[in-house]
Amino acid sequence: MNKVPMTKAGEMALRAELERLRKVERPRIIAAIAEAREHGDLKENAEYHAAREQQSFAEGRIMEIEGKLSYAQVIDITAIPHTGKVIFGTTIDLINLANDQEVTYRIVGDDEADVKRNLISVSSPIARALIGKEEGDVVVVKAPSGDIEYEIDQVRHEA
Template sequence: MDRVLLTKKGAEALQAELKNLKSVERPKVIEAIAEARSHGDLSENAEYDAAKEQQGFIEGRIKELEGSLGVAEIIDPTKLNAKGKVVFGALVKLYDIDADKEVSYQVVGDLEADIDKGRISLSSPIGRALIGKYEGDEFTFEAPSGEKAYEVMSVAYEV
């Protein structure tokens, strides 16, 4: 498995999710399976089928998280001596030239990315375009919707 880049907060969130899956969700689904089994004929038991499907999802997610966290590299952008440069983990305020508005993102790894929460993946088109830019730089990149133009207004690093 390739190395997985994470911010400190991202690693903590994934560890918390793993702990919850193991200590809360797994026992809950095991109990649901036992309850469904007690109802008799499993061939026509929708509760049993749903609980087994949920168990498969939980076990798969546990395996995925354990594998990812096992090869994770936690990067602290405050220790990179970047001084205004966009690096992994940076909080970036941009001016969207085409839309005439400001937007803010944090550049994170694929496992942490969530556009609704302002976290963009390092491997996304905008993430790749941002890395290495400095405050005041203008750049364009090819987005799925066409070419986009931005200016880097500020770069900060989360502790």
């Protein structure tokens, strides 16, 4: 499988979640299962079934995170010389040419994307349109509602 780009911050967040699941959640769930077993008949023991369901979810998430980290290509944007071009990990200030509204996006990996926090996936239409462009360039983004023209106001390398 191909490597998947991920920012340093994204990697650290996944590693922190993995650590929490392994060292906090897993022992808590094991204790809950042991306590529920002590209550007797497992067929009709709702606490036991709930704890087993939590265990299944936690173990599945651990495996998912381990898989994501194994395929991650961590890119530290601060180690790349600033050229003014839009690349993975950069923060871009855009001006919508139709209404002069300003918007700021940061291009991140697929797993890190969160539109509410202005983190857009490197595979999103807007990121694909921006990659390789420079400050002052006008970019046309193909959106479901129609083409949107943006001017790249500023490109920043932020940690």
